[in-house]
Amino acid sequence: MNSGHHDRHTRRAFLKASAAALCLTGCGTLRRAADTQAPELTDEQRARRFTGISRVAVVPCRSYEDYPGKRLQEQAAAIGLPSLKNKTVVIKPNMIEYRPDRPVTANPDMIAAAAELIDSLGASRIIVAEGPGHFRDTDYLLEATGIGKMCSRLGLPFVDLNLDAIEPVDNPIGLTRLKQFFLPRTILQADAVVSLPKLKTHHWVGMTASMKNLFGTVPGCKYGWPKNLLHWLGIDMSIIDLVHLVRPAFAIVDAVVCMEGDGPINGVTKHGGFMVMGTDLAAVDATCARAIGVDPHRLRYLRFASEVVGNIESARINITGADVAQVRQEFAMPVTFPGVRGSWNPRRHGA
């Protein structure tokens, strides 16, 4: 009897171990399957890289009531934000879909904070624009997330980039094989675009921050809900192409309340208590990665970014505000990133 009991345990343990191994292999394979082979980078592509020293602000902010706009303004000069005098500026928040119990989208108060900062930099017109990647019902998203109410309160027009007029944009030296993207006119005609993501782990790219947020500038009317073509082109490489095509003036990352685990949708809340801001999006995202306990070199899109966008080496990023160590926390990573650090355990994290 004891022996049988032992056998059952041994067999169960073996099956568990086999399933776990298969799962890990499968997840790795799955992610590799999404990683379309990257082309050899050319000198022309590398020439687009920012070569100076990047300045990034790490701004502690305990909650959305903790004056995020004022805190961002205090750092604007230190990181050399550009003048936006008389310019039309598009704020691009993350509003991919809505889950009542999960921090999926940028917080409305962060939109207000960004608008306050942009206004202080002299902008003549501020537009909030997003092309939600999953939900088609933008009216519902605006209502459910509170972003619509915030836009109304601030008098900011909202543009659904999924249904905007679109124009072709050549992509001759992009990393993807797509030589022409169609992008919304609102983005192309803006004098400046500000990327305003929610900091989350991401099961295909590791982390979504200022660069992955640009998927929302791609129009659903052409590429669908979700924008599946970008995945087939290689998510990492699509991210890089969009950075070059959209050319955001700067980014503000909402890391006050974040998501860890199986992000960008199914993860759980993690209180971050900070914001990250800068003009070099590679440096901004590398700083975010360090803040969640991930080596930026472990994320494929950031390795590409370090070649053709900007800096991810800490020695070339001048941090102002707080030290990364002050805000750093270990975020649980999705199972698709085994070994990056602290893999996601749904049971332990209450998903």
Next chain:
Amino acid sequence: MPNASPHTCLQKALDHLVEQDQDGSFSYHPGQPAAIEATAWCSIALRDRGQLAERTRSFLLGCQNKDGGWSTRPQSGPSDWTTSLALLALRLLAPESLTSPPFDRGVAFLMSTRAELYNLAGRLVLWLSQGPKAAGDARGWTWNPGCFHWVEPTSYAVLAIDPLACAGRADVKEAIDSARKLILTHECDGGGWNYGNSISLGAHLPPYPVTTAQALLALQDQPANPIVVAGLRYLRRTARVENTVMSLAWAALAADALGQAPAPELSQLTALQKPDGSFSSSLHLTGLAACALETAAGSNPLKLSEPASANQQVKRR
């Protein structure tokens, strides 16, 4: 103040749409270039207005691509998911289109751009990440050729070309049967449909009203199927809570196609109409809402069992 009747709201919506007509085409927003999706829904709503319908037909035929498909707007790159909506509009505007060469070319495009099946390794990965249902052999339609299949474009394709299957085209019937199987196997836990898989990396994904309604319209041939029954139950419970033009209009069309009177959805929908007759700043939603309001008078352009010619005979002032 009580809401206006669906009939009154429908007339106001149609009058608004007529004002937005750009020589047979419509855009998502006034002042923008024409868009196939907006043209499809607005023209379907206005399909009994003879001259306008003819101009729309000319517009659609004029912007058909060489490969037989349509792009979301004229001259906007490769053919895409809007091909199904262009075909749907063509067959509803003029039932004889079903046997026309342009329609044939459009169908050929759809038949050649169904999602490819994965190889064995790919299916293993899908099985691991999304469960056994994701690794099946059913095929649907994509947003862009060469990509994965999703509920919405698959449903549109079924609605567009199902009459050909009913008329005996074996290849179309096989494709539609496969598409319906795909939709059925992607039911979410508890009923309804997400936009794609119902499971991702072990997590159950929630259903959404809009994609659920679209899936139900594609499955309207099997109203007694428990999966359909559960989906409709979810839809009718949820769309009214979301209370948006998009969710209510789709829910009304789906409920009606499955034999349930959508009076509650229509009641809420009429309350969302603006004084100018529109339902949204997006014209395609006003077109869709108008289609939904037709159901109050016993007509539903997305009801597959309804002979296309009967649509033309619906008495609407």
